[in-house]
Amino acid sequence: MVSAALRLEVAPAPVAAPVTRRTEIALRDVTVAYPAGREGMKTVLSGINLEIAAGEFVAILGETGCGKSTMLRLILGQEFPTSGAVDVDGKPVKRIDARCGYVPQKYSLFPDRTVLGNVMYGPENANSRFLGRFRPSYFRFRKALRKEAQGYLERMGLRPQDLNKYPHQLSGGMQQRVAIAQALLMKPPVLLMDEAFSALDPSTRSSLQEQLHIIWQDSRPTVVFVTHNTQEALMLGTRLILLGRHHEEHAQKSNVLLDMEVPTARLPFARRQHSPEFHELHEYVKQLAYKSSSMHRDGELTQSPNTEGSL
């Protein structure tokens, strides 16, 4: 473990340099607390200060209940911070809108639409309102859109015979492929993925990881990928944010245990997880997460949880 920390300290090998790029997502002094009956307010997130640059692939990792999905919902506009501010694309987030694409863990597709219908739903909405659908130009637009949607679906590994199937006729992996295509066809500047691959079997999961990586490399959207799987976070992310549970006795402390650029992201995707650097990093992050969760269980947070830059 010590050697991993040392090696990474000596050669951090940042993949992206956020300072030189436009900030896509910014969370400033964000705190989220919920009413918890007699206990008053329960703080889920506190002291969150993050800037995510355009084109970054940020993996948010953490144990259950640490607030990673809450953070995603803040960016999405589904929830609002108790204090602090969240900006996407330079504008404050006030409601859910098309600035962010969204791929949840389940219920990601509309069950009443076919695969093609699901993927085409967004651009159809974006380009024509109800009366516009009776114009001849709409049919031309739809024809072109259909072609584009088919292209996206093919790229995601779907066969032509799958395009007219309903979601319930697809496997979980296929459904998530369609959900990613559905989000990407809108060409959102930000893609938010909430445990998107968690319910999949390992082989489907790794194939989808690879596909997502290829897509990200091609079009470079800003991706915020929430997961509780350390390996997945390190495989996909160019930047890793490790969250720990908020501890009431240390209310001033941030949930962010670790915020680092992933040095192995510079390696080719297929070779990443076989590199010794990856294994050392994996072990380190796992131990850090474990330490944080056991401290939470024991109720003693003896040291500053914010270890940013300590690697």
Added chain:
Amino acid sequence: MKPTFHVTDLAGIQVRPSRLWTQSLSWVLFLVGIALYVHLSVARHQENPDDRVAPTAHQLYDGIKTAALQPAEEDDPLDPDATLWQQITHSMLWKDTLASSERFLIALALLIPAILLGLHMAIFPYFGAVFQRFVLFFDKIVALSLLPILFIAFGIEEWSKIMLMVIGVAPTLILDTYNIAKSVPREQIVKAFTLKSTNLDVAYRVVLKQVLPQIINSVRLNLKPLALFLFAGEMIASTDGLAYRIAIMRRHMGMDIILPYVLWVALLLFVMDALLRIANRRLHPWYQPL
């Protein structure tokens, strides 16, 4: 090899009866019912040949013929040279069926806004805030207790009966639609907004489309309460309709007409339910009931 049938299978959970068995068994209780009735009718007629409580098969046949081919007592008699079609379309059963169906279908159409209200209550929080408590309270009002008020407000003509049906069923349908629409996963709504949907797109193109099969099932379940309120209205104040005729015939102990009418009403509701079920399956091939 397929296991052979054993009598203990009748109480088994893991058994799979063949299609033939399933079809045959589904008719057993009908046959038992008919057999019991025939037995009762024969026994009563042996004791009293003028018995009117359980008419014989022949008397029932005559009753059906009278209802289906002859005009009602209050109507003018039909020309003796009338064709079969003219006899049917001027018959008591035809007239009553049309009158009741008209009321039933108007009430059903008036329930569409109730469905939309339930949908809006589930999706638009301010809508929900305004209506939910009121509808919950309104649901507890016994609709029949409103009948005198309805007669005063709408008179004893058609609208009082139609409004009784609407008021009786609407709160249940509103709350049912509300619960069904609320069960749509939040992820779907969030996703729709990220795909540039407007509020109305989410309400009608995402949620309503998804819950429509369940709403149709809810309407199917409410067909009988609807018929119940129709019957209550018709029995109290009407000059035609299936329930009116049953009420009139009760005074004369006309079981030879009442029994066919009761079965006819059940058949009409059964057919309407079956049509809705088939339409639901055809229109929503993607629907996977739990």
